[in-house]
Amino acid sequence: MVRRHLSSDEQALWTALTRSVRPLRPGARASALPAVPVKPRMETGLTTAPAQPALTPPARTPSTILDSGWERRIRSGNMAPDMAIDLHGHSLAAAHARLNQALAAAWARDARVLLVVTGKPPKTGSAGGGARRGAIRGEIGHWLETSSYADRIASVRIAHQRHGGEGALYVILRRKK
Template sequence: MGRRNLSSDEQALWTALTRSVRPLRPGARTPALPVAPVKATDVTRLTLPPVQTVAAPPLRTPAAILDSGWERRIRSGNLMPDMTIDLHGHSLAAAHARLNQALATAWARDARVMLVVTGKPPKTASVGASRRGAIRAEIGHWLETGSYADRIASVRIAHPRHGGDGAIYVILRRKK
């Protein structure tokens, strides 16, 4: 099948559309496509519906500091988890799936504090070393981008009695 040329109306519509597009990655360069000149009379006949943008509601992000009662309980180790999940020893995909399942269960049970055991990060990171601590490196991203991100009030390193650097507390918001 051979290529056909665009009519002047189609060309004007295509030009208007390409001017309204914004790149996903602003730094990425795309090759320019050749565009045939459009007469002013062709553009005046073309009417495009106005583009309506709907602003997404701002996502609630985890707080860096909670109120003094929570802070005191975290520092002293008196925070008792409502639920615990152990992820170390799993592959990244399995750990991600288990974390999402545990968050869904915790939310359904109205749990406020979930202890997530990730395993301790490696003491030294050499260039050729295996990927120890991979779950620990990814868990922050999983929590920020997951479907329960707006339901998380705070994420904190666990007290040494609950695993210290090898675990985190995920503190969930109250249901409204």
């Protein structure tokens, strides 16, 4: 495989990235690529420096697996939600706003488990000409990922049958530090 050289923009991005990384072992060797000075590029007779991307630390994402105590309580249905919100009958915009309000209230009250009732997902293969069913259920994952409380969510799980089964979710919040 033939190696190609990095363009000045790619080199600037690489340099910015390597400056933001901390080694796992403090004695680890430095980057194998030599630092190349970034040359300004010419645009309409004016020199401009290449745009530096804003580097932000990666957000914590919800876990797919919790510890055995949580897993056992979810499977057996012995979990008692601290708060619950029902999004049935709301428009997408209203449901999104109510979800954000519920997350804020749950965080303020130190709640650990928020039960979000969305309604059952539409059955596959059903021919229906009316309004689209399951729209809130389809959007809730995106809403939780983009919420200002996304880094405070430990896990999102389908609720036990006694709390709504596939028509509801447990949003498990992290502890405050």
